[in-house]
Amino acid sequence: xxxxxxxxxxxxxxxxxxxxxxxxxxxxxxxxxxxxxxxxxxxxxxxxxxxxxxxxxxxxxxxxxxxxxxxxxxxxxxxxxxxxxxxxxxxxxxxxxxxxxxxxxxxxxxxxxxxxxxxxxxxxxxxxxxxxxxxxxxxxxxxxxxxxxxxxxxxxxxxxxxxxxxxxxxxxxxxxxxxx
Amino acid sequence: xxxxxxxxxxxxxxxxxxxxxxxxxxxxxxxxxxxxxxxxxxxxxxxxxxxxxxxxxxxxxxxxxxxxxxxxxxxxxxxxxxxxxxxxxxxxxxxxxxxxxxxxxxxxxxxxxxxxxxxxxxxxxxxxxxxxxxxxxxxxxxxxxxxxxxxxxxxxxxxxxxxxxxxxxxxxxxxxxxxxxxxxxxxxxxxxxxxxxxxxxxxxxxxxxxxxxxxxxxxxxxxxxxxxxxxxxxxxxxxxxxxxxxxxxxxxxxxxxxxxxxxxxxxxxxxxxxxxxxxxxxxxxxxxxxxxxxxxxxxxxxxxxxxxxxxxxxxxxxxxxxxxxxxxxxxxxxxxxxxxxxxxxxxxxxxxxxxxxxxxxxxxxxxxxxxxxxxxxxxxxxxxxxxxxxx
Ligand SMILES: NC(=O)c1ccc[n+]([C@@H]2O[C@H](COP(=O)([O-])OP(=O)(O)OC[C@H]3O[C@@H](n4cnc5c(N)ncnc54)[C@H](O)[C@@H]3O)[C@@H](O)[C@H]2O)c1
Ligand SMILES: [Zn+2]
Ligand SMILES: [Zn+2]
Numbered sequence: 001x002x003x004x005x006x007x008x009x010x011x012x013x014x015x016x017x018x019x020x021x022x023x024x025x026x027x028x029x030x031x032x033x034x035x036x037x038x039x040x041x042x043x044x045x046x047x048x049x050x051x052x053x054x055x056x057x058x059x060x061x062x063x064x065x066x067x068x069x070x071x072x073x074x075x076x077x078x079x080x081x082x083x084x085x086x087x088x089x090x091x092x093x094x095x096x097x098x099x100x101x102x103x104x105x106x107x108x109x110x111x112x113x114x115x116x117x118x119x120x121x122x123x124x125x126x127x128x129x130x131x132x133x134x135x136x137x138x139x140x141x142x143x144x145x146x147x148x149x150x151x152x153x154x155x156x157x158x159x160x161x162x163x164x165x166x167x168x169x170x171x172x173x174x175x176x177x178x179x180x
Numbered sequence: 181x182x183x184x185x186x187x188x189x190x191x192x193x194x195x196x197x198x199x200x201x202x203x204x205x206x207x208x209x210x211x212x213x214x215x216x217x218x219x220x221x222x223x224x225x226x227x228x229x230x231x232x233x234x235x236x237x238x239x240x241x242x243x244x245x246x247x248x249x250x251x252x253x254x255x256x257x258x259x260x261x262x263x264x265x266x267x268x269x270x271x272x273x274x275x276x277x278x279x280x281x282x283x284x285x286x287x288x289x290x291x292x293x294x295x296x297x298x299x300x301x302x303x304x305x306x307x308x309x310x311x312x313x314x315x316x317x318x319x320x321x322x323x324x325x326x327x328x329x330x331x332x333x334x335x336x337x338x339x340x341x342x343x344x345x346x347x348x349x350x351x352x353x354x355x356x357x358x359x360x361x362x363x364x365x366x367x368x369x370x371x372x373x374x375x376x377x378x379x380x381x382x383x384x385x386x387x388x389x390x391x392x393x394x395x396x397x398x399x400x401x402x403x404x405x406x407x408x409x410x411x412x413x414x415x416x417x418x419x420x421x422x423x424x425x426x427x428x429x430x431x432x433x434x435x436x437x438x439x440x441x442x443x444x445x446x447x448x449x450x451x452x453x454x455x456x457x458x459x460x461x462x463x464x465x466x467x468x469x470x471x472x473x474x475x476x477x478x479x480x481x482x483x484x485x486x487x488x489x490x491x492x493x494x495x496x497x498x499x500x501x502x503x504x505x506x507x508x509x510x511x512x513x514x515x516x517x518x519x520x521x522x523x524x525x526x527x528x529x530x531x532x533x534x535x536x537x538x539x540x541x542x543x544x545x546x547x548x549x550x551x552x553x554x555x556x557x558x559x560x561x562x563x564x565x566x567x568x569x570x571x
């Protein structure tokens with residue numbers, strides 16, 4: 001499965017590149033990622049939320065990097081869902097912004113894992129990546145993922161309707177947090 | 181706290197709900213001192229805007245006192261104790277739309293951008309109390325509200341102007357002003373305004389302030405037309421006369437140079453239509469009455485004129501008179517108001533006495549009587565023009 005998405009961020013390419021190159025930042029805006037830990041200059045360990053409260057983990061390496069321009073990576077070893085990604089940073093015509101072009105490729109296995117992955121991405125798999133990039137834009141342009149009463153949990157925002165009503169959270173809801 | 185909520189089509193209900201908290205660093209919490217009911221709220225209550233949910237707190241016109249600020253709000257921008265008017269579009273101040281002062285199109289403030297994008301092609305900004313399509317933000321018909329990007333939106337009021345004088349800087353005064361500004365008014369212009377509701381009244385006052393030669397008010401409610409007339413505008417009652425003939429009469433056959441639609445998607449169909457207009461209407465095979473004011477504005481406007489649309493439209497419009505628009509070189513301009521762009525200059529105009537926003541207030545009610553406020557505003561009872569609620 002190949003997913004592509006793009007957004008324009010009103011920051012210079014070196015800044016957007018540097019944010020992404022620090023792979024540990026990815027979980028701040030990518031909904032499915034729980035953690036990315038750098039294990040070396042080009043190697044990293046990723047973990048993602050999987051259905052039924054389980055989590056999957058894999059190692060990855062950066063296979064190409066051109067400062068302010070491009071980063072490419074792929075999973076290594078025996079990842080449950082082998083995957084690879086490329087992100088390009090292209091100066092926008094306005095002279096201040098950067099176009100971010102992302103391509104993610106997942107090799108979806110057969111069997112239960114494959115089914116679970118397909119279910120996770122749902123009918124519109126690209127929408128997840130679109131939303132990830134919207135949050136990347138929010139983080140870089142405003143400092144944070146924006147929360148509302150209807151969608152209070154930032155990147156855990158449930159896209160489905162109905163959302164919770166647009167009224168403040170109760171103490172109990174706040175305590176339970178995103179997993180409520 | 182107490183808050184007025186959407187309780188299904190045609191139903192609002194003041195309920196007890198939790199107090200708001202800071203959720204993002206740049207939030208502030210405002211204790212609301214005055215809030216208002218808007219024609220846009222009627223579209224929600226009447227069920228014309230999708231993605232409302234039972235319990236959604238309504239209201240996008242409010243002001244009050246800052247009682248808490250998040251760690252990301254610089255002290256030179258906003259502090260506890262400040263008295264502020266809050267603009268209805270939530271804007272980040274940093275994206276390309278905000279940089280272009282298109283605040284109601286802010287690219288970052290709508291967590292439900294995905295839904296808005298599906299309906300509108302591209303997302304729109306978050307708006308307080310205005311459906312989940314615009315973010316699912318609790319509104320300001322309440323005792324307190326959480327205000328995101330509090331360092332960008334709220335206007336501090338440092339003078340001793342009353343709430344009533346500045347409250348409408350949150351929406352309808354800038355909206356009416358933007359409606360007139362989009363007309364690019366020249367001293368020789370006759371400006372016709374459809375709708376003598378609160379937004380229409382401010383569009384008329386703004387057209388005058390911007391130098392129009394003559395301003396015409398079109399509505400069917402005698403008391404609203406009287407209010408416009410008392411402010412110096414020329415009333416036209418579409419229930420009593422044929423609008424097109426009357427506009428020709430008032431402009432020596434030219435048609436108004438600039439036309440403002442301050443009615444939106446729930447326009448009434450007038451009853452007195454003579455043949456000339458009906459023929460045109462037939463020619464465009466009008467089927468739904470809903471965008472009636474907009475159609476009439478387009479057909480009435482003189483060739484080369486501007487039709488400025490501040491009445492709200494939510495979806496798809498039937499039988500748009502594209503032929504009139506195209507063949508007669510009309511310019512169509514529109515938008516949810518970019519309120520942040522106008523607050524300071526309009527505050528100046530209020531201070532200098534050029535515009536008196538208080539002239540439209542007919543009712544002041546406690547928040548707990550919001551339901552009655554909606555009823556009289558919607559049904560035009562008791563000569564209701566604008567309701568201010570006091571939490
Ligand atoms: N663009 C924005 O940012 C913005 C902001 C606020 C309000 N609005 C919109 O402006 C519109 C007006 O708001 P309001 O608070 O004044 O509402 P309102 O309902 O009080 O006023 C509408 C008026 O239009 C009149 N009307 C109905 N059909 C008509 C017709 N065919 N011709 C002439 N007049 C007609 C009604 O009698 C009423 O007086 C609404 O659509 C509202 O949603 C837009
Ligand atoms: Zn309003
Ligand atoms: Zn913005």
